[in-house]
Each structure stands twice: as C-alpha cells, then as structure tokens.
Amino acid sequence: MGRSPQSSSQTPDQGAARRPSRARGIPEATVARLPLYLRALTALSERSVPTVSSEELAAAAGVNSAKLRKDFSYLGSYGTRGVGYDVEYLVYQISRELGLTQDWPVVIVGIGNLGHALANYGGFASRGFRVAALLDADPHVVGSTAAGLPVRHMDELESIVESQHVSIGVITTPPGAAQQVCDRLVEAGVTSILNFAPTVLSVPDGVDVRKVDLSIELQILAFHEQRKAGEEPDDRAESVLDRAPGPVRAAAAKLRRAAGGSGKGRGAAEPAAKDQAEQAKGKSAKGGDGDLSAVMPA
Amino acid sequence: MGRSPQSSSQTPDQGAARRPSRARGIPEATVARLPLYLRALTALSERSVPTVSSEELAAAAGVNSAKLRKDFSYLGSYGTRGVGYDVEYLVYQISRELGLTQDWPVVIVGIGNLGHALANYGGFASRGFRVAALLDADPHVVGSTAAGLPVRHMDELESIVESQHVSIGVITTPPGAAQQVCDRLVEAGVTSILNFAPTVLSVPDGVDVRKVDLSIELQILAFHEQRKAGEEPDDRAESVLDRAPGPVRAAAAKLRRAAGGSGKGRGAAEPAAKDQAEQAKGKSAKGGDGDLSAVMPA
DNA sequence: TAGATTGTTAATCGATTAACAATC
DNA sequence: TAGATTGTTAATCGATTAACAATC
Numbered sequence: 001m002g003r004s005p006q007s008s009s010q011t012p013d014q015g016a017a018r019r020p021s022r023a024r025g026i027p028e029a030t031v032a033r034l035p036l037y038l039r040a041l042t043a044l045s046e047r048s049v050p051t052v053s054s055e056e057l058a059a060a061a062g063v064n065s066a067k068l069r070k071d072f073s074y075l076g077s078y079g080t081r082g083v084g085y086d087v088e089y090l091v092y093q094i095s096r097e098l099g100l101t102q103d104w105p106v107v108i109v110g111i112g113n114l115g116h117a118l119a120n121y122g123g124f125a126s127r128g129f130r131v132a133a134l135l136d137a138d139p140h141v142v143g144s145t146a147a148g149l150p151v152r153h154m155d156e157l158e159s160i161v162e163s164q165h166v167s168i169g170v171i172t173t174p175p176g177a178a179q180q181v182c183d184r185l186v187e188a189g190v191t192s193i194l195n196f197a198p199t200v201l202s203v204p205d206g207v208d209v210r211k212v213d214l215s216i217e218l219q220i221l222a223f224h225e226q227r228k229a230g231e232e233p234d235d236r237a238e239s240v241l242d243r244a245p246g247p248v249r250a251a252a253a254k255l256r257r258a259a260g261g262s263g264k265g266r267g268a269a270e271p272a273a274k275d276q277a278e279q280a281k282g283k284s285a286k287g288g289d290g291d292l293s294a295v296m297p298a
Numbered sequence: 299m300g301r302s303p304q305s306s307s308q309t310p311d312q313g314a315a316r317r318p319s320r321a322r323g324i325p326e327a328t329v330a331r332l333p334l335y336l337r338a339l340t341a342l343s344e345r346s347v348p349t350v351s352s353e354e355l356a357a358a359a360g361v362n363s364a365k366l367r368k369d370f371s372y373l374g375s376y377g378t379r380g381v382g383y384d385v386e387y388l389v390y391q392i393s394r395e396l397g398l399t400q401d402w403p404v405v406i407v408g409i410g411n412l413g414h415a416l417a418n419y420g421g422f423a424s425r426g427f428r429v430a431a432l433l434d435a436d437p438h439v440v441g442s443t444a445a446g447l448p449v450r451h452m453d454e455l456e457s458i459v460e461s462q463h464v465s466i467g468v469i470t471t472p473p474g475a476a477q478q479v480c481d482r483l484v485e486a487g488v489t490s491i492l493n494f495a496p497t498v499l500s501v502p503d504g505v506d507v508r509k510v511d512l513s514i515e516l517q518i519l520a521f522h523e524q525r526k527a528g529e530e531p532d533d534r535a536e537s538v539l540d541r542a543p544g545p546v547r548a549a550a551a552k553l554r555r556a557a558g559g560s561g562k563g564r565g566a567a568e569p570a571a572k573d574q575a576e577q578a579k580g581k582s583a584k585g586g587d588g589d590l591s592a593v594m595p596a
Numbered sequence: 597t598a599g600a601t602t603g604t605t606a607a608t609c610g611a612t613t614a615a616c617a618a619t620c
Numbered sequence: 621t622a623g624a625t626t627g628t629t630a631a632t633c634g635a636t637t638a639a640c641a642a643t644c
Contacts, residue, residue, distance in 0.1 A: 013589060016385060026599095027610070029610080029611060029612090030611095031518055032518060032522050033512070033515070034517070034521075035513070035514040035518070036514075037519040038517075039496060039637085040498075053624085053625065053626090054625075054626070054627095055625085059596065060498065061498065062315075062498040062608070064613075066612075066613050066614065066615090067611090067613075068610065069625095069627065069628085070611090070612080070613085070621080070628085071625065072626090072627085073626090073627055073628070076517030077626085077627070078620095079626050079627080080619040080620060080625085080626075081618070081619045081625055081626040081627080082619070082622080082624045082625050082626075083618035083620065083621075083624080083625070083626085084624090084625070084626080085626090094410055095550055097521070098517050098518075098520055098521045098524075099520040099521050099523060100517065100520060101574065102524070104516075104520055104523070106516070112415070113414050113415035114412075114415040114416055116411050116415070117410070117411035117412040117414070117512075120411055121513065122515035123496060123511075123512060124512075124513055124516065127517060129513070129515075129516055129520075143615085146497075149456050167523055168496050168516070168519055168520070168523065170516075175472065177381055183571065191526060192519040192522065192523045193519075194516055194519060198337055198421060200359065200360040201337075206526070208519055208522050208523070210515045210518060210519055211515075212510065212512065212515055213333070213421075214416060214419055214421060214422075214510065215332070215414075215419065215421035215422055215425060215427070215490055216334075217335070217509075217510055218332040218402075218404070218422065218425075218466070218492055219328060219332070219333040219336075219396050219398065219425060219493060219509045220329055220396075220427070220508060221466055221490040221491075221506055221508055222396055222398060222402055222427075222466070222490075223329050223395070223396045223397050224399040225397060225402070225465055225466065225489065225490045226396075226397030226505070227398070228489060229395070238339070238541070255391075325634070326634095327634080328634060328635095328637090332618085347630090351600085351601065352601075352602070352603095353601085360638085363635075364636075364637050364639090365635090365636065365637075367602065367603065367604085367639065368604085368636080368637085369605085370602090371602090371603055371604070375602085375603070377601080377602050377603080378643095378644060379600080379601055379602040379603080379643045379644040380599075380600045380601050380602075380643070380644035381600080381602085381643070381644065382600090382601070382602080383602090450612075486610085562606070573614095584618090585637070
C-alpha cells in the first residue's frame with residue numbers, strides 16, 4: 001500500500017523546516033503564524049478598527065513586528081507605508097491564503113469527551129470548517145447527539161466521506177484504533193488528517209497528517225519549571241554512571257532491570273531518584289502511554 | 299505590574315528558536331521532541347523490548363535517525379555503539395530530563411467539555427501530572443464531579459494553589475475570562491500556564507505560557523489541502539488589485555468597506571470570491587474568533 | 597575480527613532580527 | 621514637507637542532515 005511511515009508533517013515542528021517552502025514559497029513557519037494574525041485581525045474587525053500598524057498587530061498576535069512584516073511580504077504588499085494595514089482587506093487576504101474562504105466539511109471519528117469538545121468548538125465553524133458527521137464504533141454512543149448532530153456508526157464512514165466530499169478527517173479515537181481509522185479515511189478519499197490520538201500514523205504520499213498531543217505542551221512546561229526550581233550548577237544532577245564507559249553503563253542497566261534499582265548511585269542531591277526508573281515504568285504500564293481511553297469512547 | 303505581553307513562549311513555534319539554548323544548552327527543538335521519544339520508548343518498554351537502535355526508535359517516533367542521535371547527544375552518551383540504547387535506562391533519563399520523575403500538581407480552570415476531556419486524559423496522570431483541583435466560576439458546574447474529582451469554585455483557587463504547591467495551571471475558560479484567570483493563577487504562585495483559550499496572555503517575567511489552539515492545526519491542513527486541489531499557475535488567483543499601487547488599493551479597500559464588495563474584480567476563476575471578505579467578517583462577528591463558549595461553561 | 601551502531605563533525609538550510617531605504 | 625510606517629536587505633542564529641570516525 002505504498003505507505004511511508006513519515007510522509008508528512010509529523011515532526012514536533014510539524015514539518016516546518018522539512019517541507020522546503022513549497023506552495024508558492026511561503027515558509028511553513030509563516031503559514032503556522034497566519035492563523036494567529038487572522039485571530040488578532042478578526043478581533044480588531046469586530047471592534048470596527050479600520051487600520052492597524054505592524055507594531056500594533058504584532059503586539060496583539062504576540063510576535064515581533066519585523067517578523068510580521070516579513071511574513072506579510074510573502075503574501076504580497078497589502079499594507080500602506082505611513083498608514084498600516086487595512087484590517088478587512090488583510091482578514092480576507094489571509095483567509096484566502098489559508099483556504100478559509102471555502103467550505104471544508106470534516107468528519108470527527110471517536111466521540112468521547114474530546115470528540116465532544118471538538119464538535120462543539122466554535123473556532124471550527126467560524127473558520128469555514130463544517131462538521132459533516134460524527135462517527136463512533138460504540139453502539140452505545142451511536143445515536144446520541146453531540147453539538148446538535150447525531151453520532152453515526154463507523155460503517156457509514158465511506159459513504160459520508162464520498163457523498164459529502166470530505167477531505168479532512170479528525171481522529172479522536174483511542175490510540176489502538178487510530179491507524180485503522182486513518183486507513184479507512186484515506187481509503188475513502190480523505191487527504192488531510194488531524195490526529196489527537198498519541199500514535200504515529202502511517203499514510204501514503206499525498207496525505208497530510210498533523211498531530212495535537214495534549215500532554216506534550218505540559219511536558220515542555222515541566223521541563224522549564226524544573227529549571228526554575230534549582231538553578232545550581234549541580235542542577236542536572238548527573239551521576240558518575242551517566243558518563244561511565246559503555247560496558248559499565250550496560251551492566252548497570254542490566255542490574256537495574258534485574259533488581260529494580262535505578263543504579264544511579266547518587267547521594268542526597270535528589271533523594272527520591274532511586275527506583276524512579278522502575279516507578280516510571282510501572283506507572284506507564286498501568287496508565288498507558290498517552291492513554292486516551294478516558295477521553296474516548298469505550 | 300511589570301507584565302510583558304510576550305515574555306514567554308507564545309510564538310507558533312512556542313519559542314523554539316527564541317530562547318537560545320538556555321538550560322544546559324538543550325535546544326528547544328530537542329526539548330519539544332523528547333516527549334515523542336518518551337512515548338515511543340514507553341511503548342517498547344511495555345512490550346519488554348530491552349534495547350533499541352536509533353534507526354528503530356526514530357521510525358517509531360516519526361523522525362529521522364540522525365536527528366534523534368543528535369538530540370540524544372545533548373542529554374549525554376546513553377547508547378552503546380554497535381548495540382543501541384537500553385530502553386529502560388533511556389526512559390528514565392528522558393523522564394528525568396523533562397522533569398517527569400517528580401510529581402506535578404496542576405489545576406484545571408474552566409470545566410466545560412474541554413476541561414472535562416483534560417481531567418480525564420490518561421496521558422497526564424501517566425506522566426506525573428496530578429490534577430490537584432478542577433475549578434469553575436459557574437455555580438451550576440461547581441459541585442458536580444469530573445474524572446472522579448469535585449468541581450470547586452474559583453474562590454478556592456488561591457488556597458488550593460498555595461496549600462498544594464501548584465506551579466502549573468491549565469486554562470480552559472472562555473477567551474474573555476482567560477486573562478483574569480491567568481492573573482489570579484500567577485498572583486497565587488503559578489509559574490507555568492497551559493492556555494487552551496484563544497487569547498494571548500500577558501504574564502510577568504519568569505512565568506511560562508504555552509498555548510494549544512485546536513483550530514490552528516486545522517487551518518494549516520486547509521492551507522495545504524487547498525494547494526492539492528489546484529496546482530495551476532493561477533492557483534493563487536491574485537487580482538490586479540493585489541499588486542496595484544497603494545492609493546489604488548487603499549481606495550479599493552474603502553470601497554469594499556462602504557459597499558460590501560470584495561473589490562477583487564476577478565473573473566470566473568474563483569466565482570465565489572466576490573463578497574467573501576464581508577462574508578468572512580460576518581461569520582466571525584457571529585461565531586466569534588476561536589469561540590470556545592460551547593466548549594466552556596456558560 | 598567483522599559487522600553494527602553510536603556520537604560528532606561540518607555543511608547546508610531555513611528562520612529570525614535589526615536596520616533602513618522607499619514611500620505613503 | 622515632515623512624520624510615520626512599510627517592505628526588503630543582509631547579517632545572524634538555530635536546526636537539520638549526511639557522512640564517518642570511533643568503538644562496541
């Protein structure tokens with residue numbers, strides 16, 4: 001089935017640097033910021049602000065103004081020197097560039113808590129995304145309604161995708177079902193997939209996958225939070241073993257596996273570190289890695 | 299209050315390139331990938347796989363192996379040439395690096411659909427994140443339970459944060475309430491914030507903000523999807539006006555605002571384009587920009 | 597030893613940023 | 621005209637990648 005495990009943008013940067021400025025040469029980093037600008041502009045539009053400077057808009061979007069001007073320069077020359085940008089005009093130009101001036105029917109597969117939340121998410125509808133159908137495999141869920149729409153059975157996936165010309169699918173199933181659902185979506189004709197399940201999806205060339213992991217951001221916060229606490233030089237608290245020659249480390253690792261010790265052999269600097277390797281394993285064995293079971297239908 | 303509107307990592311790349319390799323010199327791009335590696339490793343660990351090569355692990359995580367080895371080189375020399383990496387050892391080292399070997403109590407503020415989904419999200423608990431409390435301002439929601447926890451009133455925010463030493467807060471309120479909630483969290487002592495509300499938050503120096511926007515990824519997919527459809531040279535469908543001299547464009551923009559026309563003056567290539575600027579405005583004025591009201595408590 | 601695989605180097609590429617000429 | 625602000629240049633910086641020596 002000619003699948004490439006990583007044909008699309010599934011790196012953490014979602015392919016920002018990978019796909020080298022295709023599509024009319026707009027850098028991925030710029031594309032990723034367009035939604036931010038659009039949001040800020042829409043807010044201005046609602047307040048009937050007629051024009052905005054790069055400085056003001058940049059502040060509202062949370063970027064610096066040089067970057068914003070550079071980004072806009074890829075779209076064209078939509079500003080007026082000495083004046084700024086016409087808000088309405090720019091809203092339209094960015095919407096058009098992003099493809100939001102057309103209607104995008106999407107299906108959401110897996111109607112647990114998260115599927116529910118997405119079905120109700122106002123930010124979809126307001127940007128041209130229309131929920132064409134909600135699908136679930138669980139007979140107990142099928143037939144219920146979410147966001148005013150009936151939840152339909154997975155069996156209808158193919159006919160819905162084909163009849164409604166759905167090209168975008170959203171996966172909010174448990175991780176175990178994600179690849180299978182993905183395959184069916186692709187087979188039915190979907191060419192863009194937004195994946196909330198913590199799984200790397202394999203898709204054929206020509207299919208885009210983007211991924212949202214609700215816990216990754218939290219882990220990155222924890223990383224920085226950890227640094228805030230202890231800024232001492234010994235912060236990293238690395239043990240002698242971490243830098244020991246390979247055989248020593250390998251032996252230590254074996255020991256850890258066998259005996260359940262961390263093998264760190266460290267002192268009081270991080271007293272709770274002992275056994276944490278095993279604790280971590282135990283935890284993940286129970287809770288599962290990125291387990292969405294509670295969020296997804298059973 | 300010494301707030302900097304953008305003191306932290308709120309760019310689309312979440313500060314990847316902004317914060318120049320502080321914290322022991324691990325690049326932000328690498329930090330952002332550590333959770334991916336950790337997930338793949340945890341899966342291997344559950345299958346009792348003892349060792350893994352950079353090639354195998356890279357495939358499982360969806361990156362290329364050179365990048366993975368480069369990433370790991372920032373952490374230390376945890377592999378064995380000719381053999382690979384000890385899975386358990388690496389799980390522990392990455393967990394420790396990310397700060398996941400310690401307990402992180404978090405509060406979730408705003409218990410709508412999304413707050414519910416996050417409270418139930420297994421991926422939090424399995425990585426050391428413990429939901430210390432669920433908070434909401436709505437008396438109808440307060441007292442109900444989610445994920446086995448009672449929803450408590452916002453009034454208790456400060457006492458909970460202080461007594462339970464909460465340093466991470468998750469905001470899933472409607473956008474209008476986000477800044478106020480953020481201020482209270484920060485005032486109470488929270489120094490890391492994960493923001494799901496479509497708002498740029500202002501925080502003092504020393505506070506990290508990361509943002510998850512459920513619709514941004516979808517917009518980026520739409521951008522690429524749009525390119526797949528029409529690959530003709532006229533793809534961008536730019537009008538003469540788009541490149542017209544400033545005064546002409548400015549006049550056209552005024553005309554559009556006054557008359558409700560798009561001013562594109564184009565032919566049949568994109569028939570529906572006329573009036574879309576105004577349509578877009580109308581839509582967002584109704585639906586709101588990134589409106590989370592349906593996802594959040596009323 | 598021979599094969600395998602890591603850790604690192606160096607080249608390349610893309611993104612950011614300050615500065616400023618163009619021009620409203 | 622004078623002040624303001626864009627669009628672009630060029631320098632800098634960070635990230636990616638292939639290749640390979642080190643070494644298990």
